[in-house]
Amino acid sequence: MIRRLHRWPGLAAFAMLALLALSGAALSVFPAAEKLASLQANPAASVAEVAARIQATLPGVEQIKRSPSGRITAYWFDNGTPGSAIVDPATGQAFGSADPNQVERWLTTLHRSLFLDDTGRLVSAAGAAAMLLLSVSGILLVARRAGGWRRWLSPVRGPLAGRIHVELARGAVLGLLLSSMTALWMTASTFGFLPDQPASMEQPVTSGSSGAAVASMPLLATTPIDDLRELTFPYPDDLSDVFTLKTDRGTGYVDQGTGDTLGWADLSVWQRATETVYMLHTGRGASLLGLLLGVMALAVPAMGATGVIVWYAARRGRPSIKTNAPPSTADLVILVGSEGGSTWGFAATLHAALSRAGRRVHVAPMSAFAPDRTPAARQYLVLTATYGDGDAPSSAKGFLDRLAGLPALQAAPIAVLGFGDRSFPRFCAYAQMVEASLQARGWSVLLPLDTVDRQSAQEFARWGRTLGEALGISLELDHRAVAPATTSLTLVSRRDYGEDVQAPTAILRFAIPRIGIWQRLSGQGFARFEAGDLLGIVPEGSSIPRFYSLASGSKDGFVEIVVRRHVGGMCSSRLTTLEPGQSASAFLRRNPGFHPGRNRRPLILIGAGTGIGPLAGFIRANAKRRPIHLYFGLRHRDSDLLYGDELVIWRADGRLLKLKTASSRADRPRHVQDAIAAEGTVFAAAIRSGAQVMVCGGRDMAAGVAATISGILEPLGMSTERLKEEGRYVEDVY
Structure with missing residues (x-):
């Protein structure tokens, strides 16, 4: 459910969100630029002092405004002609045009309303709501992908586009949450949905006179210039008009004849909240925050593009099942856990055979497991591969968490079929975990766990006949693997x-x-x-x-x-x-x-025979001279020292810090684990300093290496299992 809430709004609103993000990022530059270009007033100066200086140089001044950046602008009439200018608060002299930046105005209109007035504001608000939904659902998906909230910042695996998508989201999500929530608040305020309008005050009773000096008015004299937002002068020849002062605290009125304060209205809680929201969203008054939010907004187009790539790759990685029954009406559900896509092919074959037998079948990834969406299901079938050392494949992420979170047991029985390669030490380990978790939760079993080795069509057909007997139908599975594009x-x-x-x-x-x-x-x-x-x-x-x-x-x-x-x-x-x-x-x-971590901590590479292949690639790519220790097992140095010439060069230029070899057919035969044991102290020191261990080669070699390292780690209170959990011990064995 969360994945769908994240995927479809993101795909539908991609262009809109990219437009809003890019225009917002561009707008974030203007407050900072304005602050740098503005002449700042002496913080000790009062509104009265600055207003008196401006009035002396611009006798017809009617209004003075101070922007959040500190820039002060004066507005006046000269012989009926309006004028405006940026003024120097220290002298009151005009020094720059107050005409608005046309680029900023254009971008603001685009960002707020798409040049569509109120209709555009509502469309932009819908975009903000989509961004809020994507941010919240994205946070939940990253937590699920990482394995819990405590590992929310842990490294992620998967294709490059997916990793970029997650890393950008981690860096930008707080800013996007803030921007989207403040945008929705501002829209609600604009359309009058919030009680943040200024409180009405009775018309103040004036003295009916004029002539009081601005510099002598107590309210203006006690208000620091940094608190000023706007000072409006009385209309000429109108003795009933007053000075109106607006500050960060509220609005006050001053008699033009006596200089007395006639009234004061504090900002309401709602007004203060709305103004704070405005500052957070626009950066007006917090230019550094605005720039930071602008930088975070730049992640949106990149996340959108990588999200589209991930979605498209996922669709390409699974066959199109045109007759897939809707989940609400399906009486049998097939859940698929696949890393490279081959398991989806088996699921498609099974779906076709069951459909021909009259069953209404829905196929879905294990990550979308939600029994409440399949109320008519009478059986569940799980077809899953295993990734790496017993991990969930990409389309099964979060399945065990979903299973553990179910409020009640399901009546529909379930069967699990694992896919793998028996040459690997943890053959179908994830399928075994799924079966054990289902049994622990009390699910009834349709068939006991079965496995398919190396995508065997014969083993799949055998399981299909057994499944048909359990379902009371004749089921022949003639699976023909689709050759990958080469x-x-x-x-x-x-x-x-x-x-x-x-x-x-x-x-x-x-x-x-x-x-x-x-x-x-x-x-x-x-x-x-x-x-x-x-x-x-x-x-x-x-x-x-x-x-x-x-x-x-x-x-x-x-x-x-x-x-x-x-x-x-x-x-x-x-x-x-x-x-x-x-x-x-x-x-x-x-x-x-099986990629090295991207840090500067030591890297310990252990391999034998052809297992040196990827390890040599890691050393070749070590342009930053990360400390790398290589332990290499071979038969005889004179015959199969693979990459021998390169290893000498890499040691000389600093790509490889240490090389230890072990020859099984030398005068004094040794295996690679013997070379490790001989350097137990050095090895332990490297582990204590945060080293990552990578092992590549035959499974017997890997088992011997793991046993040796376990003996080295035991006195440290550590184990290979703990290092694996931390991502510091990875294997690629065969």
Whole structure:
């Protein structure tokens, strides 16, 4: 519900909000510029002193105004001709034109009413209401995405556009909340919905005379010039008229003949509140705050653009289900947790088969789980992948929190199907967490937890037949994976290692393909990538892609991977026989969970074999000379010291602070965890200073490394589990 409240108003009002934000940001500059250009009065001076000086130089003065910036403007008539000028409060002399800035006036009209008078004011108010709704819903969504209010400021993962969207929101949301609420208040005041009109006073009884000196009037003499807003002189030859003084505290009347104060009216609470709101919104009287709010407003167009990109990418990442039943009438609901989009394909196949069997089926992301919107549902099916080390995939964010927050148990039974790769140590771990949480909440089980390994269509069909029996229908699931869109990559160079130790390995460097304008703007395809992201290659005769961690980023100007040839491996055999000039079809998948933190704290990189690929990319990109320690396990230095020449260069230029290798086939065999154990004191010191640990390679190696590090951390009262929770221990294992 919150996501929909955030998405649709944002998409619908994007252009309007961008226009209001940009015009508001431009207007925020004028109060500061005016303050810098204004001659400031002596704070000790009184209204009487300044008014007397102006009256002496401009005998026909009728009104004096002081703006929140301190600029004082005088208005007069000279032989029936009106005049105005900015005056120097120290001398009373006019020195500048008081004509309003035409650009500022144009921007103000655009911002307040879109040149449509009252109708435009209401449209602008609707934009402010949309901004308020987006700010509140955005705060809630960031908290849910981060895992709670305590982690609201924690780093986020995901595609670049999504990360930019969240980071801009964090920086600007308080200012946007303030701007939108004050805009709505000002609109309500303009249309008379607030009781902030000045209180009426009886016409003061005057002496019927004139001639009192301005400098001798007690009310004017005791009012500091900084409190002045407006002083209006009596109309010439009208003995019943009075001096009218408006200040920050209220309005007073002075007899022009005696100088006595005839009456005073304090500002009401509502008036003070409205004037404070005006100051906060416009920056008039608080120019630095206005500039800050203007800078925050500049985030709105960028957030709108990144929001559109995120929405469009989400739509592209899932199949279009034209016959998707409305949630209110569906009798079966399929909830999908997907990171790369493949699980959506299985959900589409299941939806089609169930629909053919006569069921009304609604498919939705797990993040949109809301049983109150599906009152007719008789069964729920959860199809979910697992991200990283047991985390929720992107379309399942917040599902467990929603489940825990349900006020009552649901009668409809549920079944969970997990998707993953058994070669990973935490195969379908998130699906297991979902199943356990459902059982803990007392949900009835339609089917026990089942899994699908490596997108196996056969395993999916088997589960479908079991599901059909539970539903009392015949269900045949013939899933045909949609091949991902690929790009041809041309090999430009290769370096071979490991033949002497029966581990043939190649560092393959491809040219970055030609990138279109839209790809550059949106960051799609190979327009923007980092070391640690994944290069997907679908071998001939298979629909299942193989993924290789990138050893380069787009700023390096090439695409690089490290591949070891496996006996019988369709993909590795093909890649390791490529020659420069030949091509391979590939696609890119982001892997933000395996990127170094963006700080200056030490970085500990641990890898073995081809696992050095992304680690080498991190070192290559270390232009800021962050302290990096590399622990690298290999078979023999003379045969498979991958990136050996570069490691020497990187150490010399400061990109790599320390290198420790462990050779399993040397005269004194060691594994990478042995190299870590030998430096336990140094390793512990780095952890105490806030270091991040990144491990890449085989799962057996990773398990041995984790055990060794646990032994080092235990005396410190720390653990790898705690570091993982803090985002300081991440793995990319296979």
